[in-house]
Amino acid sequence: MILDMHAHSIKSDDGRAKVENYCQWIKAKDIAIDGFVLTEHRQYDDESDYSDLAQANGITIFKGSEVETEYGHVLVFGVTPALQEEFDFSNINLKLEHVIEASNKHDAVAVPCHPGRPRVGMAAHLEEFGVPKGVEIVEIYNGGSRENEDEIAREMADQLNCSGIGGSDAHIVSQIGKCGTKFDAPVNTIGELVEALRSNNFEAIKI
Amino acid sequence: MTIEKLSEIEFGETLPSFTPDTSLANVSQFVLAAGWDSPRFTDHEAAKAQGLPAALVPGIMSQGFLSAMIHRWAPDAEIKKIDTVFRAPCLVDETYQINGVVTDIDTDNGSVEIDLTVTNSADETRVFGTANVIIHE
Amino acid sequence: MDKNEAIDVAALRDQFLGKVFDEYMFTLDAEKLVQYAKSCGETASKFTDPNDPDFQAPPTIASSFNPRQDYPDNFPSFEGLGMDAGKSVELERPMRAGEEITATTALHDIYTKSGRSGRMVFFVNRMTMKNPKGEILGSSDTSVVIREKPQDS
Numbered sequence: 001m002i003l004d005m006h007a008h009s010i011k012s013d014d015g016r017a018k019v020e021n022y023c024q025w026i027k028a029k030d031i032a033i034d035g036f037v038l039t040e041h042r043q044y045d046d047e048s049d050y051s052d053l054a055q056a057n058g059i060t061i062f063k064g065s066e067v068e069t070e071y072g073h074v075l076v077f078g079v080t081p082a083l084q085e086e087f088d089f090s091n092i093n094l095k096l097e098h099v100i101e102a103s104n105k106h107d108a109v110a111v112p113c114h115p116g117r118p119r120v121g122m123a124a125h126l127e128e129f130g131v132p133k134g135v136e137i138v139e140i141y142n143g144g145s146r147e148n149e150d151e152i153a154r155e156m157a158d159q160l161n162c163s164g165i166g167g168s169d170a171h172i173v174s175q176i177g178k179c180g181t182k183f184d185a186p187v188n189t190i191g192e193l194v195e196a197l198r199s200n201n202f203e204a205i206k207i
Numbered sequence: 208m209t210i211e212k213l214s215e216i217e218f219g220e221t222l223p224s225f226t227p228d229t230s231l232a233n234v235s236q237f238v239l240a241a242g243w244d245s246p247r248f249t250d251h252e253a254a255k256a257q258g259l260p261a262a263l264v265p266g267i268m269s270q271g272f273l274s275a276m277i278h279r280w281a282p283d284a285e286i287k288k289i290d291t292v293f294r295a296p297c298l299v300d301e302t303y304q305i306n307g308v309v310t311d312i313d314t315d316n317g318s319v320e321i322d323l324t325v326t327n328s329a330d331e332t333r334v335f336g337t338a339n340v341i342i343h344e
Numbered sequence: 345m346d347k348n349e350a351i352d353v354a355a356l357r358d359q360f361l362g363k364v365f366d367e368y369m370f371t372l373d374a375e376k377l378v379q380y381a382k383s384c385g386e387t388a389s390k391f392t393d394p395n396d397p398d399f400q401a402p403p404t405i406a407s408s409f410n411p412r413q414d415y416p417d418n419f420p421s422f423e424g425l426g427m428d429a430g431k432s433v434e435l436e437r438p439m440r441a442g443e444e445i446t447a448t449t450a451l452h453d454i455y456t457k458s459g460r461s462g463r464m465v466f467f468v469n470r471m472t473m474k475n476p477k478g479e480i481l482g483s484s485d486t487s488v489v490i491r492e493k494p495q496d497s
Contacts, residue, residue, distance in 0.1 A: 013455065013466075014292050014430075016337045021311050021320070028219045042457065068458045092458050119462050146295075146331045171292070172335050173310035174322040227385050237383035240376040241408040266428035267407040271384030274404045282388050286403040290432035305385075336430075 001187050002180045002205065003060065004036040006075060006113060006139060006167025011048065012041040012066075017173045019050055023057040024173075031177035032207050035060025037077065037167070037193075039113075042067060042090045044079040062190050065089055069096040071112060071132055072120040075139065075167075078108030078194040096122075100134035109197045111165060113139040116152030123156045131160060137197060140164030141204045143178030144171075165197075166204035179206050210281040213317055213342040222280040222307035222321065227272040229264050234299050237268050251299070264297040269334045272305045273323045277340055280307070284340045291323065291336035302328050310337075317341055351422065351465050356454050365416035366449040370409075374441035377401050380408070400438035406484040407431040409471055411449035414488075419451075422465065422490050429466055429489035435482040439473070445481065446474045452485060464489045 007022065008015035019038065026033060035054070038045065043065060050061040065076045067089055074096060076083075086102035087094055096112070103110040115122035115138045122138065140153045141164070157164050166179035184201040187193045196202060210216055235249045246253030247263055254262040270291045277284055297303055304326045311320035318341050325334035374394040381391035381402045389396040414426075439445065452470035456463065467488045473481040 013457070016290060016292070016322075016335070018311070024218065025310060073458070092456055092463065120458055144332070147329070172322040172324075172337060174308045174324075175335075225385065228383070233383050236379055240379035240383065241405075242376075242410075243408060266431055267404065268384060270404045270407055270431050270433075271380070271386075271402060274402060275381075275385035275387070278386060278388050278391070286435060288432070288434045289404060290430070292430045293428055296427075 001183045001185070002033045002207075003062075003183065003187065003193075004033050004168045004170070004177050004180045005165050006039050006066070006142065007036045007170040007176055008040060009038050011038070011043070011045045012171070014041070015171050017170060017176070019048075019061065020053055021173045022170075022176050023053060023059050025176060026059060027057065033177045033180050035062065036176060037062040037064045039064040039066040039075050042092065044084060044089055060187070062193060066113065067094055067099060068092040069094040069099055070129060071096040071122045071125045072115065072117070073113050074099055075111045075113045076103055076108055077111070077197060078103070078106070078190055080106050080108065082106050083108050096132045097134060100132070104134070107194060109137065109194050111137045111139060113167070114142040114145060114149060114153065114169065115139065115156055116145065116149035121149070121153070123152050126156070135160065135162060137163045137165060139167055139204075141166030141179040141206055143168035143175055163200050163202070164204040165202065166206065177207055179204070181205070209279070210342065211283065212344050213312070213314065213319070214344060216309055216312060216319055216342065218309060218312055220309045222276055222309075224304050224306045225276060225279065227303060227305055229297065229299055229301060229303060231262065231299050234262070234264055234268065238265060241265070241267065243267070248299070260296065260298060262299040264299055266291065266293045266334070269293070269297055269325050272325065273307070273334075273336070273338065276305045276307055277321065277338060281340070281342055284342050286338055286340050287318065288339040289323075289336065290338070291334055293334055295331070295333045297325060297333050303333065307338075317343060351456070353454050353456055353465070356420075360416050360419060360451045361454070362450055362452075363416065364448050364450045366411035366413055367446065368412055369444055369446050371444050372401055372405070372439060372441050374399070377405070377441055380405060394441065400440055403435050404433055405439065406433045406435070406471070406473060406482050407486070409447055409473070409484060411447070411469065411471060415467070416451060424490040426488045426490050428486070430487040432485040433482060437475070437479065437481050439481055444476050447471050462491050464491050
């Protein structure tokens, strides 16, 4: 099963895609993904329920978040109300180790994204802050990467012995599905997604 | 081929892209017309002195290029909304492509939604956004 | 302003959001509209020929209108180079050369985020344009980003 693990909708301040149009695009263009995760900036979208849309289109739609830490941006999968009590998702000065600890405590997974990107990627902060504890997975393929950002991400992942996921970082409809993550087994719930990430049964792919 | 009616448009259709004139001469004429005359748009050295990599193509000009692409594709189109995010600067005298693709067709309202991008020679997106456009039957 | 002072976004929102801080009137010049359109690559005569019966401003021209002041009175000043982060234009009616336009501007949003160029503060102004009949011609949102100076923490 292939999921685009990093996408934004109009719920993100710089997102311009409606989720129904993502579904329409995936089907019309036969994009080789089975679903996607909406990782909205600095928030978890408690309001939206995409289950009917997902079912109608035969596409898996999960919700996650993209939060901001001293090491750059971090995707969080498996957000729960309890996790939302642990830190303010809208704070742009979160501590990565706290995000990871809190995520682990509440059966979620925190994944630094676009780690090769200047300033908002983890690699840019290793010299200043050291190797953070608890990072096991990073995003090594990002559809919005420029120049050698993915290469930097992969090198860092290799050096730190981290696994890698892929995501498009789509902000408009036509960007969905440029990168993804291939899971060995079907992932039907967010719980199964978290379990699959913890079990390391996946690989990042470019589509 | 230009579009005249909504029924001619298919979901996912790519608009004909074009390479805009980002020369210093054209950008200078534009900023004068727009009332945006500033060295950061018309003088490479002055822009660098401000910490910029070179003179910039104004964001509003990139938005104008995107609008022009829509009109070249559908001359009678009425742009009702155009919304652009400037991800990275476009630089004067550099080459860019203006791109669009249809991502929604609303037959009730007679409108289409178009994904818009401005990409550089490395195919990196510098500007992205969407437009909502009325196309009459 | 003390360059080490943090930007209190919440306080700024409470104090300034939604309040009109600028209003002025202007008319559009046909020659400048033609140059604007041609420079952007417009080819249709309704944008490039003042003698066209439907001659009108290119739709994105509303993005070029600036209020006479960038921020409300008593708004704190910030260090850093302000850059255009985004523009959004909504149009109800075409804008025409010679027509008097009244433009009012209010601060629409303020928020912070981090990006490739570091911590950033975004200010979004909304300008609304009306014709002499009071009919709305359109509105334009301008998002300006300022990279906040690094804070000692």
